[in-house]
Structures are given as C-alpha cells and as structure tokens.
Amino acid sequence: MPRKIEPGDILLAVLVLTPLAMAGPRLWELPGDGAIWLLSLAGRVTGVLGLSALLVTAAMCVRLPGLDRWFGGLPRLWLLHRRLGFSAFLLILGHVLLLSFAALPLSLEQALRVLFPPLAHAPIWAGWLALAALIVALAPTFQVSAIHYQRWKRQHLLSAAALLLALLHALPLIPERAAWWLLSLLALAAIAWRKLLAPVLARREYRVAQVTPLAADVVEISLAPKHQGIVHSAGQFVYLTPQDPSLDAGYAEEHPFTVSSAPGAGELKLGIKALGDASLALQTLTPGSRVQVEGPYGQFFARRAAQRKQLWLGGGIGITPFVGAARHLAERPDHFTHVALFYLANRPARAYYHEELERIASAHEQLSLCIHYFSCCGPLSEAFLREHCPDFAERELYICGPPAMLEYLHGLLATAGVDRAFIHTEAFDFL
Ligand SMILES: Cc1cc2nc3c(=O)[nH]c(=O)nc-3n(C[C@H](O)[C@H](O)[C@H](O)COP(=O)(O)OP(=O)(O)OC[C@H]3O[C@@H](n4cnc5c(N)ncnc54)[C@H](O)[C@@H]3O)c2cc1C
Structure with missing residues (x-):
C-alpha cells in the first residue's frame, strides 16, 4: 500500500465527514450531563460516522477504467474499500455499545430498553437487523474461514441489504437528511453500475486468436478485438470474461489478469496460470471463441522518479x-x-x-x-x-x-x- 495521499483519499474523507458536518450543533443537543452526555454524544457520532463510512464503502465498489487512478490503482482502492468497511463495522458496534453504556448509569432496565425497545420502535429493530446482515456479509471478508471466491462475492452482496436496513434505522431518527440521500445515491449508482450496467456497457468484445502453452499449467492467450480494443499501459490488468460454453468452469465469470503484450500491440495477450477451477479451465479456451475484456485498471508503473534506474x-x-x-x-x-x-x-x-x-x-x-x-x-x-x-x-x-x-x-x-x-x-x- 503506497503511503502517498492520493486525490481520491481526500474525496473519500470529505464524503465520510459530510453528514457529521451537516448534523452540526444538533448533535450536541442531548439530555443528561457529564459522562452520560459524553457517552450519548460519542454514541451519536459513531453512529453517524459508521453509516456514512458504510455508504462510502458501498460507493467504492464502482469500477470505472481511469477512475481507479485517483486512488492509486484498483488494488489500492479495494484495500481502502476493505479498511473503510471494517472501520464502519467497528464504528457501528461502538455506536450500539456507547448508547447502551450511556443509559446504564440510569438503570439496567433503561439500558435494556434503549437496546431492545418494544417492537413498535421499528427503526431500532431495523438497526439490529442491519447489524446482523453486516456480520453475515462481512464475516468472510475478515477471513474467519476460507471460502470460494465466487461464493464470497455473492455473500458480500448481502451488505447491500445491511445498508438498506441501516438507512431504515437512521433516516427516521436524523433530521438532516440531504447528506444521507447524496451518499445513498452514490452507493446505489455504484452498485447498479457494477452489477447491471458495466457487464453491458464497460466490456469490450474480443475473439480468442491463439492459446500458446508455456508450461504444464500455464498458457498465454492472444485476443483479437472485434471492434476497438482497449488502450493500456505496461503493468495494467483487465477483467477477462470468457463466453466459451465448452469450458469446464468459469463460463461468463470475470477474473483479473495482467496484460503481457506491449502497449499498442494489435492483439491483447494474457499469461494465465491455473490457480483454481476457472483459471484451470482457461487453459483449454477454444480458439475462435468469444471473450469480453473490461479495463484497463491499475497503475503499477505509473509512479516513478524520472531517470531513476x-x-x-x-x-x-x-x-x-x-x-x-x-x-x-x-x-x-x-x-x-x-x-x-x-x-x-x-x-x-x-x-x-x-x-x-x-x-x-x-x-x-x-x-x-x-x-x-x-x-x-x-x-x-x-x-x-x-x-x-x-x-x-x-x-x-x-x-x-x-x-x-x-x-x-x-x-x-x-x-x-x-x-x-x-x-x-x-x-x-x-x-
Ligand atoms: C491485479 C491482479 C492481476 C492478476 N494477474 C494475473 C496474471 O497475469 N496471470 C495469472 O495467472 N493470474 C493473475 N491474477 C490472479 C488471477 O486473477 C486468479 O488466479 C484467478 O482469478 C483465480 O481464479 P480461479 O477461479 O481459477 O481460482 P479460485 O480458487 O477461485 O481463486 C484463487 C485465488 O484467486 C483470487 N481470485 C479468484 N477470482 C478472483 C477475482 N475475480 N478477482 C480477484 N481475485 C480473484 C482469490 O483471492 C483466490 O484466493 C491476477 C490477480 C490480480 C488481483
């Protein structure tokens, strides 16, 4: 992870802090004093920050060639996405704990009532459901157990449900809603782009021109663009989606591979090693079959001091x-x-x-x-x-x-x- 601050980092920080800034002095208007007041305030702040971090994390799942450069490349953007998601999770846990601790000095009964109010308090129960959905969606991300990548991806989508529930929890309780609508719109647009639009609009059509074996479980595939191909720099990678129905695995599944051809070469080349079921199946890709390519992403060689060896x-x-x-x-x-x-x-x-x-x-x-x-x-x-x-x-x-x-x-x-x-x-x- 580069330690340099990228322009996208500043944008992310601004987005995460906007709802807190817009909440303004209202956030301080709380009953109680001393420790109770402080715990309640901390509970509110962690809740606001947790939800905005969660929404920005969702917005970060967008994948647009070129946009990732604002964040130092797609792998770094993914890393930030994971870290922010994890921070959101911790903040939300902190929110629950701080609010219940704030009520504890009054009485245990009061604290339990804050946490588990009557069922009619729908926003609070939506909050609990959001937390449960978050735990289920994020558990594999924390690598509690090894899980197949495609299954992990499907399970990860559950975090969209967690987001929706978290909004149902927060919106009725927070009067300043403009910032939440803005972040929700960004998150929704990112998910819609990634899941519905990008497969149709962002992928370029290629045909497999050649499959050259390099070793027992390694091939280099050469792809000829059907129309206009992508323009890449050395070190960038693309998502490859094979549309060859005869494949044993990975049909219509996207996987990232680094481009091994020189920038500007007519054919796009990818060196692929069998590291799992889909990459093993790609060793037998049929020449002439259709593939789709999305990208390029990353900026491995972009940052360098000129003239340095x-x-x-x-x-x-x-x-x-x-x-x-x-x-x-x-x-x-x-x-x-x-x-x-x-x-x-x-x-x-x-x-x-x-x-x-x-x-x-x-x-x-x-x-x-x-x-x-x-x-x-x-x-x-x-x-x-x-x-x-x-x-x-x-x-x-x-x-x-x-x-x-x-x-x-x-x-x-x-x-x-x-x-x-x-x-x-x-x-x-x-x-
Ligand atoms: C930036 C980048 C560039 C890569 N370049 C190359 C390359 O030039 N040549 C090459 O042989 N391999 C490359 N890989 C690795 C390649 O993407 C994986 O080997 C392939 O996706 C494995 O899929 P599978 O179903 O065969 O194996 P699985 O058993 O499903 O996965 C094996 C491992 O690959 C990772 N993986 C699987 N699918 C994806 C995915 N869609 N996105 C990200 N990670 C995934 C998982 O972390 C898993 O641990 C690259 C990966 C990344 C992230």
Missing part, C-alpha cells in the same frame, strides 16, 4: 507485468532507463518467458536479466541481489508475485536499507 522482481506468474514492460522496452528502448529484471522462478521449467526475455535483454542494453531458481538457491538473498545488481538500493523497485513472496521481499529490502517510498508492489490476490 529500475529493478523489477517478478515471482512465478507474477512475471506478466514485466513481460509486457519488456516487450514495450523492445519496441521503445528510448522510453527506458536501465532496468535489472530478476525472475524468481521455482525451477527452469517454471521460468515461463525466459527465452523471450533473454532475447530482449541481449538485444537491448537497457535490460539485464537474472534468473534466480528457488529449487537450487533457496529464497532470494541480499547477497545474491548485491552480487547481480550492486546498486539495487538506489533503484526504483517494482515487485509482483504471490502475497507471501511480497512480504518476504519487503522484509529483505527493509533490512537492506531500501527506502519504502521507492518500492511498488502488485499482488495477484485481492482478498
């Missing part, structure tokens, strides 16, 4: 953004300063693109290639890095691969004294 560290199938960038370098070497590419593969058979990368490196002085095999050398060490790229700590660093590898490399680079501001990462896992 680069170091690319690609692990396993995490080599794909670097393949796209190396192909770009082969076409436009003048766009690049010196790049040292470290390909971290398990063994020679798992270094999928190494022949092509070696060809590019031997033809262009801007690229040097070093392949590191885990099977013979163990995990990458600082000594190995230093031996093959002595100035690695002064370079702009880009890392892509499985989350565990990213964590390991972050530790290694921190120990080596590399400034975190120069490290850019992409994990092939949104969860």
Whole structure:
C-alpha cells in the first residue's frame, strides 16, 4: 500500500465527514450531563460516522477504467474499500455499545430498553437487523474461514441489504437528511453500475486468436478485438470474461489478469496460470471463441522518479507485468532507463518467458536479466541481489508475485536499507 495521499483519499474523507458536518450543533443537543452526555454524544457520532463510512464503502465498489487512478490503482482502492468497511463495522458496534453504556448509569432496565425497545420502535429493530446482515456479509471478508471466491462475492452482496436496513434505522431518527440521500445515491449508482450496467456497457468484445502453452499449467492467450480494443499501459490488468460454453468452469465469470503484450500491440495477450477451477479451465479456451475484456485498471508503473534506474522482481506468474514492460522496452528502448529484471522462478521449467526475455535483454542494453531458481538457491538473498545488481538500493523497485513472496521481499529490502517510498508492489490476490 503506497503511503502517498492520493486525490481520491481526500474525496473519500470529505464524503465520510459530510453528514457529521451537516448534523452540526444538533448533535450536541442531548439530555443528561457529564459522562452520560459524553457517552450519548460519542454514541451519536459513531453512529453517524459508521453509516456514512458504510455508504462510502458501498460507493467504492464502482469500477470505472481511469477512475481507479485517483486512488492509486484498483488494488489500492479495494484495500481502502476493505479498511473503510471494517472501520464502519467497528464504528457501528461502538455506536450500539456507547448508547447502551450511556443509559446504564440510569438503570439496567433503561439500558435494556434503549437496546431492545418494544417492537413498535421499528427503526431500532431495523438497526439490529442491519447489524446482523453486516456480520453475515462481512464475516468472510475478515477471513474467519476460507471460502470460494465466487461464493464470497455473492455473500458480500448481502451488505447491500445491511445498508438498506441501516438507512431504515437512521433516516427516521436524523433530521438532516440531504447528506444521507447524496451518499445513498452514490452507493446505489455504484452498485447498479457494477452489477447491471458495466457487464453491458464497460466490456469490450474480443475473439480468442491463439492459446500458446508455456508450461504444464500455464498458457498465454492472444485476443483479437472485434471492434476497438482497449488502450493500456505496461503493468495494467483487465477483467477477462470468457463466453466459451465448452469450458469446464468459469463460463461468463470475470477474473483479473495482467496484460503481457506491449502497449499498442494489435492483439491483447494474457499469461494465465491455473490457480483454481476457472483459471484451470482457461487453459483449454477454444480458439475462435468469444471473450469480453473490461479495463484497463491499475497503475503499477505509473509512479516513478524520472531517470531513476529500475529493478523489477517478478515471482512465478507474477512475471506478466514485466513481460509486457519488456516487450514495450523492445519496441521503445528510448522510453527506458536501465532496468535489472530478476525472475524468481521455482525451477527452469517454471521460468515461463525466459527465452523471450533473454532475447530482449541481449538485444537491448537497457535490460539485464537474472534468473534466480528457488529449487537450487533457496529464497532470494541480499547477497545474491548485491552480487547481480550492486546498486539495487538506489533503484526504483517494482515487485509482483504471490502475497507471501511480497512480504518476504519487503522484509529483505527493509533490512537492506531500501527506502519504502521507492518500492511498488502488485499482488495477484485481492482478498
Ligand atoms: C491485479 C491482479 C492481476 C492478476 N494477474 C494475473 C496474471 O497475469 N496471470 C495469472 O495467472 N493470474 C493473475 N491474477 C490472479 C488471477 O486473477 C486468479 O488466479 C484467478 O482469478 C483465480 O481464479 P480461479 O477461479 O481459477 O481460482 P479460485 O480458487 O477461485 O481463486 C484463487 C485465488 O484467486 C483470487 N481470485 C479468484 N477470482 C478472483 C477475482 N475475480 N478477482 C480477484 N481475485 C480473484 C482469490 O483471492 C483466490 O484466493 C491476477 C490477480 C490480480 C488481483
């Protein structure tokens, strides 16, 4: 997660704080004094903030190519979405607890009456139902248990019901409603776009031109646009939705894959490793079949200090953004300063693109290639890095691969004294 503040972060903060700002002095007008007054106020504030954070979290599920750049790319936007959603959940729990604690000094009976009023107090019961729906919808997000991604997505949609119930709870109790309507509209528009409109309006039609095996469970598929194709930069990714009914799994299911072709190439290429049922089925995609492509998203290479040399560290199938960038370098070497590419593969058979990368490196002085095999050398060490790229700590660093590898490399680079501001990462896992 980059530590830099993006323009979108400010927008999110403004949106979350708007209902609180609009509530103004009314928020303070409460019965009681001292601790009771303070607890009641804190209860109100957490409730207002919890609901606005929940609505903004829902609005953040929008996926529009280009918009994600305001937030530092789609993976970062997803991370913010998760963190804000989690904060909303905690605030809402705090809201319930603080209001009941505020009533406790009066009597236990009073506190219970605040929490469990007669059934006629529909807004309070709507609040309870919202909390229950939130727990069910968010539990898998907290990874209480491992769950299949598509099932997780369907369960996550339940949070829309939680939102609706939370509004039924809040709207009758809060007089200043303009901000709530605005946030509700944003959330509703985002969900409607994502679920109903984007599948029709945001996806481009492509045809599978070729499926090239790269290893036992890895292929590169080449896609030809039916009309106008997408325009991408190196390191960006797209959502691929195969419309090949003969697939064993993943038919009409969207999955993210990084573009491995150079920007501007006629065909879009995606290197796909079988990591689950859908990506396994994609290994047998029928040439000539229809696929849809949405994107591009992300901005892996967008942030860099001009003229600074680069170091690319690609692990396993995490080599794909670097393949796209190396192909770009082969076409436009003048766009690049010196790049040292470290390909971290398990063994020679798992270094999928190494022949092509070696060809590019031997033809262009801007690229040097070093392949590191885990099977013979163990995990990458600082000594190995230093031996093959002595100035690695002064370079702009880009890392892509499985989350565990990213964590390991972050530790290694921190120990080596590399400034975190120069490290850019992409994990092939949104969860
Ligand atoms: C930004 C990004 C770029 C990626 N680029 C590549 C690439 O170039 N080549 C490649 O082989 N793989 C890439 N992946 C990983 C690829 O998306 C998953 O392997 C694929 O979606 C797995 O689906 P499955 O049904 O086969 O496996 P499952 O068993 O369903 O999932 C395996 C893992 O993949 C993740 N996943 C599954 N579906 C999705 C989804 N729709 N969105 C986000 N994550 C999902 C889940 O976290 C799960 O842990 C990328 C992932 C991301 C997030």
